[in-house]
Amino acid sequence: MVVEANGYENLTFGEKDCRNYIDKVRRLRLGTGGAEAMQNYFVRMQKQNSQFYYVMDVDVDSRLRNVFWADARCRDAYKYFGEVATFDTTYLANKHDRPFAPFVGVNHHGQSMLLGCALLSNEDAKKFTWLFTTWLECMYGHTPNAIITDQDKAMKKAIEVVFPKFRHRWCLWHLMKKVPEKFGKYSEYESIKARLHDVVYDSLSKSDFIEMWEKMIECYEIHDNEWLKGIFDERHRWVPVYVRVVFWVGMSTTRRSESMNSCFDGYVCLKTSLKQFVEQYDSALKDKIEKESRDDFGSFNSVIACVSHYLNFEFFHVEWPSYGRPLFKR
Structure with missing residues (x-):
């Protein structure tokens, strides 16, 4: 300046x-009574269940900077469904000026489920490093196998520090969404878009991808496109044929985080204070738990129809110690 x-x-x-x-x-950004309301909520939850975990990060002047919390249900679910997680910080930051950062996994019904969450003061590498370290401590030091995020450089740096052996995948949807921005001014935009789509989704092997990629670059003479150079160098983070060696629970994008975020629609609005957010957060999760309970009941009391009369499948009880309820019955 x-x-x-x-x-x-x-x-x-x-x-x-x-x-x-x-x-x-x-x-x-705390409203009147916001910090006190959060503290009271955390203390109340911990009295109800000693497994409720929270950390309030403050600066040298004791001013609140970041908050992380996970209830007993999140921590228990992580033991069984924490192999892969998605992490996204855009929902409340974009809609409600609240930097809400949830860790989201998939349960035995294919539903999105919360594995811990935070409110961050800003999104730099230092804050993400603090958050990932806190999350790891909360989950008894057990690291998941993989995580899906957007292309945020600060997240990437923090993940490399806290989870050096982590498989880090970029959200394919977010990446492909940038194609109009990067090539919209090209006269052959529609053709480039279709060709890039074919290269990404139709490659059967790594050698196929490289060959098709090089032919695309040569055909449209886009050797100098810096964005393409950058994503090609990081192809192991997003190209399907490169990441399929890892079990992703059917996920390739952060849409699971967006699905989890949608649970807060109707509970949070533009005028929601931090004090109200804490209260509404609890109500939103109770609604989510109710939906999972209904699916559990359906698993107990319904029979999956066979596709063909000539096939005779048997379904056995699958016990989930975290919830004490079976997924299938004979």
Whole structure:
């Protein structure tokens, strides 16, 4: 800013003013009674169940910066369904100015389920490193095999620090959504878009992908496109033929996080304060648990119809110790 203003004498503020402003922005936006309401909620939940876990991160002046929490159900579910998770921070940040960051997995009904969540003051590598480390501690030090995120560089850096052996996949939908932005001005845009789609989804092997990619680059003479160069160098993070060696529970995007986020629609609005958010969060999760209970009841009391009369399948009890309820019956 000094350089842009051509000297300190042309600025109306000093370095201390600037640092104070940055510090203010990096704190959670709390309404009246917000921090107290969160603390009271966490204490109440921990009294009800000692397995409720929370961490409130504060600065040197004891001002709240970041919060992470996971109830007993989340922690128990993680033991059985925490092999793969998606992580997305865009929902409440975009809609309600709340940087809500949920970890989401898939349960035995194919439903999205919460594996812990946080409110962050900002989205830099330091904050994500704190969050991933806290999440790992909460889950007894057991790391999942893989995670799906968007292309956020800060997330990538933090994951490499906290989970060095982690398989980190980029959301394919978010990546392909950028094609109009990157090639919309090209006269052959529609043709490039279709060709790129074929290269990504129709490659049967890594060698196929590289061969088809090179032919596409040559055909449209787009050797100098920096975006294509960047995603090609990171192809092991998003191209289906490169990531299929890992079990992804049928996921290739962060849509699971968006599905989980949608549970808060109707409970959270633009005028929702942080104090109200904590209360509504609990109500939203109870609604989610009720839906899972209905599916459990259906598993107990319904028979899956065979596709053919000539096939004779038997379904056996599958016990899930985390919930004490079987998925199938004979």
